[in-house]
C-alpha cells in the first residue's frame with residue numbers, strides 16, 4: 179500500500195501518518211523529519227537546509243527528490259509506505275511519477291483544518307530531539323516538558339514560531355494545495371478527513387476510509 183498524506187502544516191498529518199503506518203505495517207516517510215535529522219547531524223544537506231527551513235520556505239527540489247528517492251529504494255519500503263510532506267509541489271509530484279510510474283500511489287488522505295485552528299495547534303506543538311510530537315493541550319506528555327518515550331526535554335521547532343507559520347501556510351496554499359487538483363486529474367482517490375477532533379477518532383476515520391480498521 180502506497181499512501182500520500184496531504185494537508186496544511188499543523189493539520190496533524192505527521193501524527194496520523196505514524197499511527198496509520200503502524201497499523202498497516204509500512205514505513206512512515208517524512209521528508210521534514212529526514213531534513214531535521216540532517217540539520218541536527220550537521221551534514222552537508224543539513225547545512226544547506228537549515229536556514230531555509232527556519233524561514234518556512236521549501237528546500238530545493240533536487241535535494242529533496244534525491245533524499246526521497248534514496249529512502250523509497252530501501253528494502254523496508256518495498257511493501258509500501260506513507261509519504262508525509264512529499265511531494266510539496268507539482269515538480270516533486272512529477273519526479274515521483276518518474277521514480278515509481280503513473281499509478282504508483284493507491285490513495286491520498288487530505289486532512290482538512292482551518293487556518294485559525296492551525297495557528298493554535300502549531301503554537302502549542304512541542305517535539306523531542308527524536309521527533310516525538312506533543313501538544314501542550316491536545317496531546318500533552320505525562321510529565322510537562324518531557325518526552326514520554328525517551329525522557330528527553332521537549333522544545334518548540336524554530337519554524338513553529340507565529341511569523342514563520344504564516345509563511346508556511348502561504349507556501350502550502352501556493353505550492354502544495356495545487357497537488358489536490360493534480361492528483362484528482364490523474365484519478366487518484368483523495369479521502370478528505372476532518373482534522374478537528376480527538377486523535378483516536380480521526381485515526382479511526384482514516385483507517386476506516388482506507389479499509390484498515
Ligand code: AMP
Nearest residue numbers: 209210231234235236237242263264266
Ligand atoms: P514538515 O516537517 O513537513 O512541516 O517540513 C518542515 C520543513 O522542511 C518545511 O517547511 C520545508 O522547509 C522542509 N521540507 C520538508 N519536506 C519538504 C519537501 N518535500 N520539499 C521541500 N522542502 C521540504
